[in-house]
Amino acid sequence: MKATVVVTLKPEVLDPQGDAVRRALEKLGFQGVKGVRVGKLIEIELDDAQARAPGVADKLRKMADELLANPVIEDFDVKV
Secondary structure, three states, X not given: OEEXXXXXXXXXXXXXXXXXXXXXXXXXXXXXXXXXXXXXXXXXXXXXXXXXXXXXXXXHHHHHHHHHOOOOOEEEEEXX
């Protein structure tokens, strides 16, 4: 089974990479883009036993909170 963790910057955190992407899109002729936020998608492959274990979503949230995301500046969403 594959689970995903989507990590994004908190709304109050500036995103210079997103701003650079927005400017590049404009230079390429893509008008009307007001803003871009860059994040990351992490796919985690779980074996069948772990995927069916109780609390798998809690375990994935713990992984995200302790390693995959920086809780000071990032939010995350876990999809099982």
